[in-house]
Amino acid sequence: MxxxxxxxxxxxxxxxxxxxxxxxxxxxxxxxxxxxxxxxxxxxxFPMSATLFSMFHHVDLLAQNGHHPIDISDSSSVTTGSDNLNYLQWLDSQPCHSVLYISFGSVLSVSSAQTDEIAAGLRDSGVRFLWVARGEASRLREVCGEMGLVVPWCDQLKVLSHSSVGGFWTHCGWNSTVEGLFSGLPFLTFPIALDQFSNSRAAVEDWKIGWRVKRQAGVETLVPREEIAELLKRFMDLESHEGKEMRRRARKVQKICEEATANGGSSETNMDAFTREITQLLLPSHEEI
Incomplete structure (x- = not known):
């Protein structure tokens, strides 16, 4: 840059x-x-959350309080591309809100050991799923069973907005978090690094629209397949009281987002205020004497 x-x-x-x-x-x-x-x-x-901006502003406190950044060395990979599988057609054939969409982003990757546990947990849970697994789609298709699709890429916003999708297992990158909120979906959070941890905390503790997959933060924490399978069954149970309440709150947050971006909403209001402030800064005063 x-x-x-x-x-x-x-x-x-x-x-x-x-x-x-x-x-x-x-x-x-x-x-x-x-x-x-x-x-x-x-x-x-600043294209991320206000929480992360505050964290950057007070980054000196990390050293003062003895905190250290998470080691994410050798964990990055960037892939692009598309897949010939017609995942949208497959979604069209699934029952309403029955599919779990899974994506951990395109920059930081989950460890191979954890990926294997996720695949086995999906297979054992019996939950319908669409999993974006860059670089490993072919191998994982053979492991995950017949209840879902594994693809290297998809149009995420189209998938999240599809009527058959009922949950989002995400790394909580800011773009994915915002798209999930606008789609009114509950989250399974699986943060890997950076602002993903604060975004996960907001979803789970503040908005109460999701559950953590990891009990402890950190890339070295391995979540076993048995735990994953049980969690997925609970999360995708549309008839449970906790599931209904979580989805109700997710729809409430979705409505707040829609109101914010509508004509006259807070997004438009704030942008207009910013434009006026810049204009007043640049133009000479026209006050009458």
Missing amino acids: TKMEDPFEQLLNRLEPPVTTIVADTFLFWAVGVGNRRNIPVASF
Whole structure:
């Protein structure tokens, strides 16, 4: 990302009319320097939760209190692509709210040992599922049984919005968390690193729309197949009182999200307020003398 600075400045030199404000991702720290050199205000856009922003702001407390970051070395992989399986057609053939959608993101991966336990737990639970498992889809198809599909990629928002999907097992990355909230689904949380732990805590403890799969945070904690199978049976039981209450709360959060993004909602209101503030900052005063 640091190599973007020079091309960005070259772009600014060519633009007409000239740029008067820069809105930049917080992690593109060099944008502040560009703005300072050109006397252009820079607004920081933080695309994650306010909780994580607060954590970054107080990161010095980690050292003061003796906390240490989780070791995620050798755990990353990035894959892209699509799959020829018609997973949407398969979803169309499943009963309403009967399918568990599983995805742990595209950047950080679950250990091979844990992946095997998840596959065995799915098989033993008898729960219908659609699992996005990048890089291991072919192998896992043979392990998971006949109750679901394993694919290397899918259109996540379409899947989450499908009527046959009744739950979301997620790593709690911010994009996945937001999409799950907008879809009104309960969560099984499986955080791996970074903001995923605070997002998981919000879903489980604050919004009360999900359960943790891991009893203890940390990539080394192995959840056995027996525990996974029992948890999945409970989670996808649409007739249980706890399941009904969790889904009711998830739908309530969904409604809040819809209201926030509707015309006149808080998203539009806040964006309008931001635009007015920037405009007032840039334009000279027109007060009458």
